[in-house]
Amino acid sequence: MEEIDSGEGYIGWTEALQLIGTTITPNPAVVTNLEGAVGQVASEDLTSKLSCPDHATSLKDGYAVVSDDIVEASSDRPVSLRCIGEAFAGVPFSGSIPSGSCVHITAGAYIPDGANAVCAGEFCSPLATAGTVSIRANARPGRNILPVGGDVTRGELLVRRGERITAPHLAVLAAGGFTEVPVYRPSAVMIIAIGTEIAALGDRLLPGQLYASNLAQCMGWLRQYGLPVRTRVVPDDGPAIQGVLAEALRSDIDFIITSGGAWGSLRDLVLANLGQIGWRQIFYRLRMGPGKGTAFGVATRPMGEPLPSGCRPEVPVMCLPGGPPSNEMAFLQLALPAIMRQSGLCTRLFPEIRAVLTEPLQGRGRDWTQFFRVSLASGPDGVLLATPSTAVGVGSGSAPRRGQRLTEMAKSLALARLPEGVEFLDKGCAVTVQILSAQALASPRGPA
Ligand SMILES: Nc1nc2c(c(=O)[nH]1)N[C@H]1C(S)=C(S)[C@@H](COP(=O)(O)OP(=O)(O)OC[C@H]3O[C@@H](n4cnc5c(N)ncnc54)[C@H](O)[C@@H]3O)O[C@H]1N2
Numbered sequence: 001m002e003e004i005d006s007g008e009g010y011i012g013w014t015e016a017l018q019l020i021g022t023t024i025t026p027n028p029a030v031v032t033n034l035e036g037a038v039g040q041v042a043s044e045d046l047t048s049k050l051s052c053p054d055h056a057t058s059l060k061d062g063y064a065v066v067s068d069d070i071v072e073a074s075s076d077r078p079v080s081l082r083c084i085g086e087a088f089a090g091v092p093f094s095g096s097i098p099s100g101s102c103v104h105i106t107a108g109a110y111i112p113d114g115a116n117a118v119c120a121g122e123f124c125s126p127l128a129t130a131g132t133v134s135i136r137a138n139a140r141p142g143r144n145i146l147p148v149g150g151d152v153t154r155g156e157l158l159v160r161r162g163e164r165i166t167a168p169h170l171a172v173l174a175a176g177g178f179t180e181v182p183v184y185r186p187s188a189v190m191i192i193a194i195g196t197e198i199a200a201l202g203d204r205l206l207p208g209q210l211y212a213s214n215l216a217q218c219m220g221w222l223r224q225y226g227l228p229v230r231t232r233v234v235p236d237d238g239p240a241i242q243g244v245l246a247e248a249l250r251s252d253i254d255f256i257i258t259s260g261g262a263w264g265s266l267r268d269l270v271l272a273n274l275g276q277i278g279w280r281q282i283f284y285r286l287r288m289g290p291g292k293g294t295a296f297g298v299a300t301r302p303m304g305e306p307l308p309s310g311c312r313p314e315v316p317v318m319c320l321p322g323g324p325p326s327n328e329m330a331f332l333q334l335a336l337p338a339i340m341r342q343s344g345l346c347t348r349l350f351p352e353i354r355a356v357l358t359e360p361l362q363g364r365g366r367d368w369t370q371f372f373r374v375s376l377a378s379g380p381d382g383v384l385l386a387t388p389s390t391a392v393g394v395g396s397g398s399a400p401r402r403g404q405r406l407t408e409m410a411k412s413l414a415l416a417r418l419p420e421g422v423e424f425l426d427k428g429c430a431v432t433v434q435i436l437s438a439q440a441l442a443s444p445r446g447p448a
């Protein structure tokens with residue numbers, strides 16, 4: 001019998017990423033308000049329009065002073081200064097401070113002309129003599145003063161083009177004078193779950209059916225990345241599959257994911273039906289595990305019909321294998337990077353760190369990339385330890401396989417990778433680990 005999975009004609013994971021990179025171009029830019037920008041990708045280098053603060057301001061509530069006046073001040077030998085006015089945040093003192101004087105000041109207030117330090121209120125007491133303050137500590141020049149641009153400086157690069165905008169970015173953007181931000185339009189994605197045995201979430205299960213858990217997971221990731229998602233469930237039926245693909249291509253969907261029906265059985269109909277509607281296949285099958293049965297290509301929107309506004313004539317399509325471990329890995333390693341590239345992302349999707357293996361990892365072959373689900377823990381010397389899961393398809397190649405697939409996937413949000421060229425790593429070796437979520441590094445015991 002002919003071996004259909006010898007890996008012949010397959011491409012490597014890095015080559016697949018390169019092909020995705022050369023096929024997909026970013027969506028057009030749109031302008032969003034600051035609130036809508038979080039999680040989106042900047043479509044231009046964003047440089048500050050303002051310096052913040054625009055004037056030196058006080059960091060403390062206390063007294064603005066001439067530093068030289070209080071060089072000798074201490075609790076034993078306090079120095080008395082004449083208080084000549086007040087400076088509040090938003091209400092500056094209008095004069096200048098001569099030597100021997102001070103101004104009562106609050107945090108955020110402009111430093112009055114002539115002053116070059118602020119003595120915190122804890123070291124100052126107003127005296128019975130009206131308008132006099134006793135200062136019990138010195139304050140070097142610049143003490144408790146936030147200089148001009150101490151938060152952001154006009155012209156400073158705040159967010160790079162292609163970088164995802166985070167909550168702290170909103171702070172610098174707001175301070176830097178942005179109320180609107182140019183971002184790449186986030187891709188609208190349609191996920192089509194294919195399989196006569198697949199029930200849509202919430203539908204009544206018929207005998208032999210199971211819920212579309214793949215679709216739920218992919219939808220969850222896409223929502224987490226702020227992308228609009230639509231979902232469909234169709235049976236293993238050519239006309240039904242073509243119908244829903246045609247619906248997606250007529251709509252404003254930017255990227256299509258199919259799930260299931262992608263291997264080679266009599267009921268695996270996706271590629272044949274994409275062929276019927278005229279797609280251009282770019283790759284099918286990879287030296288990557290799990291996820292080898294993935295296909296990628298582009299489909300063209302119907303000729304002679306107006307393009308949905310802001311949409312391109314070609315729509316990338318990623319066909320994910322149906323088995324949950326493969327489906328998830330192909331989604332995370334191929335589909336999500338592709339969709340985020342289309343949404344403008346230029347940086348790596350998931351951070352990577354090195355950890356020490358507590359069990360050996362056996363890959364499938366020297367020229368394959370193999371991903372293993374691991375849990376992370378801190379070792380004796382603070383070394384990060386990676387322990388492979390043992391569930392079928394998601395865990396170590398050498399450890400005995402037990403455990404549940406979906407449950408294991410939900411428990412550990414880190415993936416060890418055996419890259420091409422490395423087929424085996426022994427216990428105690430360092431391995432590269434992708435962090436899918438910061439929760440992978442959080443203590444399971446709850447808040448500290
Ligand atoms: N001769 C071989 N057959 C198969 C191989 C192989 O190497 N040689 N690999 C198996 C693996 S592993 C996978 S994964 C699948 C990939 O092929 P398909 O994309 O055609 O997968 P399906 O047949 O549609 O489904 C496989 C499995 O997954 C369940 N499934 C499908 N969709 C969903 C969904 N949305 N949510 C949850 N579960 C889903 C489906 O019921 C099947 O149990 O090929 C194998 N065959």
Ligand code: MOO
Pocket residue numbers: 290291292321322323324325326327392393
């Ligand atoms: O490649 Mo599959 O996900 O059923 O193990």
